[in-house]
Amino acid sequence: MGLLNDEASAAQDPYGALQKLQGAERGSLTDAVEAALREAIVTLALEPGMMIDKLAVCDRMGVSRFPVSSALARLAGAGLVEVLPQRGTRVMPIVIHDIRQHLFIRSALEVETVRGVAMHCSEGTLNALAANLEKQREAVACDLRHEFHLLDLGFHEILLDAIDLPRVKEIVAVSRSALDRARQLLASPERHVHTLEEHERIFAAIEDRDPEAAGHAMHSHLDEVVAELRRFASERPDLFEE
Structure with a gap:
């Protein structure tokens, strides 16, 4: 289940996704190291709970300790890594409580979003959603995980754009x-099939101009993410904290 199907190769070289940097100024080096480490953390190349070897990062990216230390300080501020006294820096485990809070925010806003869309949906929005869903079906059929992820984001963005409330978006x-990291953990073909089915139910309710059904479908869609994360956390407790 999830993205961790390349664990063996990742364990052999967890820094393999990092690229050597050349010809940048000190400030831009820090930016580049931060971006590379952030990407490695979000995509789980650097797994939750893993201790980060600064010298290995320096060697892999061809930089000194300064930009690596500066980049890690920024990532600590973003909650992606933490400094453990006398031990070093580790990738932050995924905190279930934080996930629940962010999904609560999404549910509160996106349930009301689809209710509003169902009441005042234009043909243009319906057509855009239908076209997005057709591409989602193709991505699921061909197991195109990255493409499906982008289409998933696009589906929700179409709904948010339809209510024209930029601050909410x-x-x-x-x-x-x-x-992001939680979504990567659940990025399996099985989860994509379920996500597509959940999107189909949301679309059907909007097409029927049924705000209550649309809101319920969106609420169930986001609740299922929490349920699946809890199931995954029971299998890989080393990646999570409560």
């Missing part, structure tokens, strides 16, 4: 970003 985007 911005808040949802922040919470969605905080869920």
Whole structure:
């Protein structure tokens, strides 16, 4: 289940996703190291709970300790790593309580979003959702995981754009970003099939102009993420904290 099907190779070289940097100024080096480490953490190349070997990062990226230390300090501020006294820096485990909070925010805003869309949906929005769902079906059929992830994001963005409340979209985007690692853990073909089915139910309710059914479908969709994360956490407790 999930993205951790390459664990053996990742364990052999967890820094393999990092690329050597050349010809950048000190400030931009820090930015580049931060971006590379962030990507490695979000995509789980650097697993939750893993201790980060600064010298290995320096060697892999061809940089000194300064930009690595600066980048890790920024990532600590973002809650992606933590400094353990006398031990070093580790990738933050995924905190179930934080996930529940961000999904609560998304549920509160996106349930009301689909209720509003169902009441005042334009043909253009319906057509955009239908086209997105057709591409989701193709991605599921061909097991195109990255493409499906982008289409999943696109489906929710179409709904948020339809209500024309940019501040709401911005808040949802922040919470969605905080869920990136959790989404990667659940990025299995089985989860994608379920996600597509849940999106289909949301679309059907909007198409029927049924705000209550649309809200219920969205609420169930987001609740299922919490349920699956709890099931996964029971299998891999080393990746999570309560």
